Amino acid sequence: MSDARRKFKRETADQRKEALIQATLSLVAEKGVRGATVRAIAERADVTQGLIRHYFSTKEELVTAAYETHMTEMTDLTFTMAAKVQGTARDHLAALVRTSLEPPVADPRAVALWASFLNKVQQDAQMKATHERTYADFRDRLQDLIRAALDEAGQSVSDTRLHHLATACNGVIDGLWLEGGALPDAFAPGELPGIGVESVGAIIGLDLEQRANQP
Amino acid sequence: MSDARRKFKRETADQRKEALIQATLSLVAEKGVRGATVRAIAERADVTQGLIRHYFSTKEELVTAAYETHMTEMTDLTFTMAAKVQGTARDHLAALVRTSLEPPVADPRAVALWASFLNKVQQDAQMKATHERTYADFRDRLQDLIRAALDEAGQSVSDTRLHHLATACNGVIDGLWLEGGALPDAFAPGELPGIGVESVGAIIGLDLEQRANQP
DNA sequence: TTCGTAATTATGCAAGTGTATAAATACGAA
DNA sequence: TTCGTATTTATACACTTGCATAATTACGAA
Numbered sequence: 001m002s003d004a005r006r007k008f009k010r011e012t013a014d015q016r017k018e019a020l021i022q023a024t025l026s027l028v029a030e031k032g033v034r035g036a037t038v039r040a041i042a043e044r045a046d047v048t049q050g051l052i053r054h055y056f057s058t059k060e061e062l063v064t065a066a067y068e069t070h071m072t073e074m075t076d077l078t079f080t081m082a083a084k085v086q087g088t089a090r091d092h093l094a095a096l097v098r099t100s101l102e103p104p105v106a107d108p109r110a111v112a113l114w115a116s117f118l119n120k121v122q123q124d125a126q127m128k129a130t131h132e133r134t135y136a137d138f139r140d141r142l143q144d145l146i147r148a149a150l151d152e153a154g155q156s157v158s159d160t161r162l163h164h165l166a167t168a169c170n171g172v173i174d175g176l177w178l179e180g181g182a183l184p185d186a187f188a189p190g191e192l193p194g195i196g197v198e199s200v201g202a203i204i205g206l207d208l209e210q211r212a213n214q215p
Numbered sequence: 216m217s218d219a220r221r222k223f224k225r226e227t228a229d230q231r232k233e234a235l236i237q238a239t240l241s242l243v244a245e246k247g248v249r250g251a252t253v254r255a256i257a258e259r260a261d262v263t264q265g266l267i268r269h270y271f272s273t274k275e276e277l278v279t280a281a282y283e284t285h286m287t288e289m290t291d292l293t294f295t296m297a298a299k300v301q302g303t304a305r306d307h308l309a310a311l312v313r314t315s316l317e318p319p320v321a322d323p324r325a326v327a328l329w330a331s332f333l334n335k336v337q338q339d340a341q342m343k344a345t346h347e348r349t350y351a352d353f354r355d356r357l358q359d360l361i362r363a364a365l366d367e368a369g370q371s372v373s374d375t376r377l378h379h380l381a382t383a384c385n386g387v388i389d390g391l392w393l394e395g396g397a398l399p400d401a402f403a404p405g406e407l408p409g410i411g412v413e414s415v416g417a418i419i420g421l422d423l424e425q426r427a428n429q430p
Numbered sequence: 431t432t433c434g435t436a437a438t439t440a441t442g443c444a445a446g447t448g449t450a451t452a453a454a455t456a457c458g459a460a
Numbered sequence: 461t462t463c464g465t466a467t468t469t470a471t472a473c474a475c476t477t478g479c480a481t482a483a484t485t486a487c488g489a490a
Contacts, residue, residue: 178389186382198383203413
């Protein structure tokens with residue numbers, strides 16, 4: 001029997017799960033969690049709906065897995081990109097801010113996903129835990145960078161003060177991230193990272209915009 | 216026939232529409248637009264589902280009306296509260312920032328609504344128009360306050376620079392508003408308005424935290 | 431009081447929903 | 461090659477959804 005008459009192809013469990021998760025994410029971004037129906041997900045992943053049940057015992061389980069995947073990818077992406085930058089502690093901090101506010105991290109689809117999941121995150125304990133873990137990860141990392149940049153500049157701050165600075169900067173960064181994704185046309189290209197670096201610099205009292213070895 | 220045996224009570228069209236809209240908003244905040252079913256809305260408004268059709272020819276129409284109502288209420292509320300403050304231009308600006316980041320403006324329900332409507336806003340032209348109008352209103356008002364505060368301090372800035380400052384401050388305020396509503400427990404009481412005033416002040420180069428007639 | 435009519439309820443329907451279960455089929459092991 | 465079995469499709473079911481239409485009922489006008 002020729003391949004052309006094959007009715008389907010077997011994939012590994014990981015490939016299928018990943019395809020289903022990606023199909024779920026794209027639909028959730030477009031139409032929300034309830035709009036991402038099993039049939040629509042199956043169609044987008046090019047399988048029949050029964051297959052979903054074979055890999056995820058319920059739609060809830062698929063959605064939770066998709067959220068977990070998305071959040072992990074976002075965090076990894078941000079940290080990986082920011083880690084590439086060489087330079088002083090101040091440069092590192094500036095790079096993290098910039099990376100967080102540029103594509104592919106800051107992007108309409110990511111914000112649409114964030115918005116679509118918000119309801120469920122507030123009600124589902126497991127999703128809430130995932131959310132708080134990623135949030136805390138980012139904030140701690142940001143706090144370390146702020147401390148290093150201030151140390152480097154010869155300034156010392158109390159733990160309380162440092163905590164406040166990190167909270168403020170994190171709020172500004174997350175906020176601008178949301179704004180940029182929700183209203184991509186409200187900002188000129190590169191404007192958003194600029195505002196972020198300017199604001200974070202202003203809050204902690206360092207000029208982040210000049211590079212380390214300027215004239 | 217005694218009142219106790221009445222099967223229903225007639226209300227004016229405005230009262231019923233308002234009740235249906237409020238029921239819709241509370242359900243959309245909890246479960247998203249698709250989760251706010253006609254039957255659930257009717258139950259929450261204490262009517263039978265057929266009545267909805269009598270006032271709104273389609274669910275889409277009800278949802279659009281609810282969004283319009285919500286956005287108008289939010290804008291009015293913010294401007295009304297901020298307008299009460301007496302003092303210098305700097306005080307006015309600080310008050311607008313604070314008001315935007317305190318309850319009842321900054322509040323989990325309002326952010327949940329924002330998130331739930333985001334999908335529809337991006338796809339429905341009428342909702343997009345409503346959104347952009349309210350957004351522009353706020354930004355223009357903010358820009359006027361910034362200009363006045365800078366004038367008052369004897370600083371003059373170019374229109375381009377002013378536009379940039381307003382965009383930056385607006386981004387920070389909206390962003391913090393979202394953060395505060397999405398993670399109400401991440402900030403101590405009063406911390407968020409403080410961060411907002413601090414950041415906006417830092418961006419435009421004025422200390423907004425001291426009141427006008429300090430020693 | 432009676433009565434007309436608009437507000438409200440009651441009932442029904444076709445399409446879409448998640449989930450369950452049976453049937454078909456690809457593909458590695460023998 | 462043959463065959464077993466996990467993967468995948470096919471089909472069905474009970475329930476929910478938005479919308480439509482008929483049947484009631486409240487309440488002001490006469």
